[in-house]
Amino acid sequence: PSTLPLKGLNVLVTAGPTQESLDPVRYLTNHSTGKMGYAIAEKARDMGAAVTLVSGPTALEAPEGVDTVRVTSAQDMFDAVSARFENADITIMAAAVGDFRAENIHPQKIKKQGRDTLELKLVSNPDILAWAGSHKRDGVIAGSDDPRPQVLCGFAMETEHLVEHAEQKLSEKHCDMLVANNLNDRGAGFATDTNVVTVLTPGAAPEPLTLMGKADLASLILGRLAVIHANKLAE
């Protein structure tokens, strides 16, 4: 096998949290640091791919040699990804996208005076992974202007019923691979340099992996996605 297994391929990665404004000074977000997605973007670059990283707000530096697009909200991330998806051969969505945003962003700072409680009405954000799954080119399209097959990988972070929930996401969002981690496992989840995951692919038994560094996990994921892509090309 070539030492640059992703040479000639465009890889699109999402990473980090999103921020959903409530007013000019406040926002809703989550604990994602972006480490897993950045590790994937760097490894894909090292494996020879042309990499685009769509990143929510993180403390991480933009990786050298990676086209990094910084976004804030889930809607921004959707816009950035949907504009680039068609060009991607392999897409990996590691971002922790906020599921909800405020229905109305208050134009002025929300004041506490006179209030004992505050109700916020939230509305759901677009699901970027589900959108990509429903727009994906699955195989080589004979005679098409754009015959390149696309491979899609999602992540799932769960606190219970890990495999069940992950299986459901794999099929509902039309992914070729889903990487599931349980937030309660030691060494898994946010802000760590390691992860403990189970890899799911359609039609195969879920494969639990042992604790590994995020860089090693990135290599493993990308190696497998490269094989899935090659198989689609050969079909």
Ligand code: C5P
């Ligand atoms: O359904 P759930 O949010 O748990 O799915 C997680 C996967 O979906 C991750 O790959 C995440 O990046 C992606 N996702 C997304 N857009 C959303 C919500 C999740 O791309 N609005």
